[in-house]
Amino acid sequence: MKKICVLGLGYIGLPTASLFATHGLQVIGVDVDAKIVQILNGGEIHIEEVGLQSLFSQALASNNLVIKSAPDFADVFIIAVPTPIYPDKTADMRAVIKATESVVPYLQSGNLVILESTSPAGTTNDLLKPILEGSGLIAGRDFMLAYSPERVLPGHILKEIVENTRVIGGIDRTSAEAGRNLYATFVKGEIILTNSTTAEMVKLMENTFRDVNIALANEFALIAEKQKVDVWEAIDIANRHPRVKILQPGPGVGGHCIAVDPWFLVEVAPDQARLIRQARLINDGMPEYVVKMIQRQLTNKGIVAVLGLTFKADVDDTRESPAVDVTNRLIANGVKVRAFDPHVHDLPALNNYLTSSMDEAIQGAEIVVLLVDHTEFKLLTPERLTQMSGRIIVDTRNCLDTSAWQDSAFNVIRIGAPSLFYHEKTSPAYQ
Ligand code: SAJ
Numbered sequence: 001m002k003k004i005c006v007l008g009l010g011y012i013g014l015p016t017a018s019l020f021a022t023h024g025l026q027v028i029g030v031d032v033d034a035k036i037v038q039i040l041n042g043g044e045i046h047i048e049e050v051g052l053q054s055l056f057s058q059a060l061a062s063n064n065l066v067i068k069s070a071p072d073f074a075d076v077f078i079i080a081v082p083t084p085i086y087p088d089k090t091a092d093m094r095a096v097i098k099a100t101e102s103v104v105p106y107l108q109s110g111n112l113v114i115l116e117s118t119s120p121a122g123t124t125n126d127l128l129k130p131i132l133e134g135s136g137l138i139a140g141r142d143f144m145l146a147y148s149p150e151r152v153l154p155g156h157i158l159k160e161i162v163e164n165t166r167v168i169g170g171i172d173r174t175s176a177e178a179g180r181n182l183y184a185t186f187v188k189g190e191i192i193l194t195n196s197t198t199a200e201m202v203k204l205m206e207n208t209f210r211d212v213n214i215a216l217a218n219e220f221a222l223i224a225e226k227q228k229v230d231v232w233e234a235i236d237i238a239n240r241h242p243r244v245k246i247l248q249p250g251p252g253v254g255g256h257c258i259a260v261d262p263w264f265l266v267e268v269a270p271d272q273a274r275l276i277r278q279a280r281l282i283n284d285g286m287p288e289y290v291v292k293m294i295q296r297q298l299t300n301k302g303i304v305a306v307l308g309l310t311f312k313a314d315v316d317d318t319r320e321s322p323a324v325d326v327t328n329r330l331i332a333n334g335v336k337v338r339a340f341d342p343h344v345h346d347l348p349a350l351n352n353y354l355t356s357s358m359d360e361a362i363q364g365a366e367i368v369v370l371l372v373d374h375t376e377f378k379l380l381t382p383e384r385l386t387q388m389s390g391r392i393i394v395d396t397r398n399c400l401d402t403s404a405w406q407d408s409a410f411n412v413i414r415i416g417a418p419s420l421f422y423h424e425k426t427s428p429a430y431q
Contacts, residue, residue: 002026004182005074005106007099009036009067011317012116012150013080014045015052015157019186021059028074029067032098040067048316048343051158070102076182077103079128080116080150082256089263091120093127100131107135112144112178114168118203118257120264123147124196125171144175147196148183149203154255154315165190169199207261208276213247214258215279218286221249221416231416232398249416251371251396252286252322254311259283259320287325290371290396290415294330297367297392297413304330305365305388307358308372309341309350313397316343323371324350338365342376359387366390373399382408 002025006017009031017029031037039046043060045053059065071077081095096117103113113132115124124147129139139145147169152160166187170176176193183191194202217235224231235246253259262280266273294304311321318324323341327350330337339353340361347354355361362368365388370377378399385393393405394413402412 003074004028004076004078005030005071005103006078006080007031007071007102008079008081008095008117009040010080010082011047011049011154011157012152013078014040014047014056015049015152015161016078016080016116016150017065018052018055018059019161021062021065022055023185024062025064025185027059027065028072029065030069030071030102031067032069034069037067037069049157050155055158071106073106073108074111076112076114077107078114078116079103083117083119083260084256085260085263090267091264093119093123096123097127097131100128101134104132104135107132107137107143109137109142112146112175112182114146114148114179114182116148116150118149118207118261118264119147119200120268121197121200121204122268123200124169129171140172140175144170144172144178145196146170146175146179147199148179149199151203151206154312154317162186163189165192167192167194167199167202169194169196169202171196204261204265207258208265208279210247211253211258211262211283212275212279214250214253215282217247217249218282220246222289224416225418228418230414230418232414248398250286250322251290251326251415253283254319254321254323254325255317256319259311286415287322287329290322290326290369290394291329291333293413293415294326294367294369294394295333295335297394297411298335300366300390301336302366302389303336303338303364305361305368306330306337306339307341307361307368307370307377308374309339309344309347310372310374313373314343314375318344318347326369326371327353338362341372342374358384363387364389367392367394369394369396370399371396373397382410385410 004020004025005028006013007030009029017027021027036046045056079099081099084092086092137143166183168176168179180191221231238244262276266277306327309323310318327339337353338355338361340355340358392411396415398414405412
């Protein structure tokens with residue numbers, strides 16, 4: 001297992017390829033996007049992730065990594081391409097199918113093929129195996145086949161890819177063990193072996209667990225608002241219970257994982273996955289709730305400055321971002337929007353609304369809406385917003401010090417909390 005071909009050089013494929021290369025294996029990194037291949041071949045990376053540029057540069061400098069637009073013969077093929085959903089919420093497996101088909105001409109006896117993309121349970125056996133067997137080789141006899149989900153948190157990928165427990169699901173024991181030997185090259189966490197369908201299910205369950213728990217937090221927020229309770233204070237108190245860990249309400253759930261993966265379970269078991277579907281609907285309803293919250297405050301038909309477009313803090317990823325959803329809905333409703341995100345410089349559908357600085361976005365704005373708790377937004381002070389025409393901050397992440405802003409005569413509007421106007425400073429819990 002000396003030569004590895006990694007298909008898909010995104011948030012998972014690129015760090016994986018780079019780590020194998022810096023650990024002495026020969027790696028061919030493949031991407032079908034000519035622009036990505038060009039950027040990588042120029043020594044730069046096309047995504048933002050802490051430490052990745054330096055790791056990638058080390059990988060290139062080791063001469064163990066080459067970037068190409070098509071696969072080549074190798075001992076191991078790792079497929080790490082996206083698995084989005086269609087508008088009807090069923091899994092779009094086209095990239096996985098295409099990548100697997102592209103391996104077929106290069107598949108040789110003794111090879112190991114590993115799928116890393118999050119996929120509906122059964123994919124490795126039912127989808128990959130028949131495609132790969134189109135080569136004339138038989139899975140389990142002539143080549144090995146396994147599923148090993150990526151489980152790393154964007155923003156912490158390089159740490160988690162090494163330290164997290166890794167699951168390897170083989171179509172048979174030999175395949176799982178070969179996968180373990182391979183990942184042990186750089187994984188310091190425990191490596192657990194199982195079958196491929198269980199490993200696929202594990203990954204979906206993890207992200208669904210988080211989605212359902214976020215939906216619960218969001219539902220608590222909606223109830224709290226009705227009850228004139230500050231949900232953030234209530235969660236904080238409830239979480240002092242030794243067995244309670246309520247997550248954070250927010251403007252919705254984004255990213256290519258948590259907002260997508262639960263649907264893979266709904267797709268295969270629509271009658272059973274009732275809670276899972278409902279959780280998805282609750283989380284998907286949050287952007288519209290936020291839009292209504294903003295528009296209720298917008299009395300002078302003024303400018304709304306939107307701060308943050310990514311799906312969460314300190315990343316550049318806008319896939320399935322609730323912040324983008326909120327912004328689009330405001331625009332569709334005829335609201336005058338300016339948007340700024342320090343990590344987003346090009347977003348085709350919103351380029352006409354993007355500003356290149358925060359000052360430009362907030363100049364003359366009636367309302368400022370914080371949709372993402374990027375570090376630099378958390379450090380915002382009232383003095384920084386003096387160019388606004390209004391005095392309303394909608395803090396969808398509860399990341400500002402509300403009382404400091406009220407002291408500066410700002411009205412801070414939060415999800416799941418009674419609106420606190422600067423002249424009503426007392427926390428509602430103590431009124
Ligand atoms: N969010 C909330 N409230 C919370 C936590 C998160 O509204 O309390 C929102 C975030 O703002 C974001 C979304 O949920 O929009 C998802 O963010 P996240 O940080 O929970 O997760 P991801 O999507 O960045 O990464 C998840 C991780 N899965 C789990 O924690 C179970 C990661 O380990 C996976 O590898 C990744 O999905 C993936 O690729 O599947």
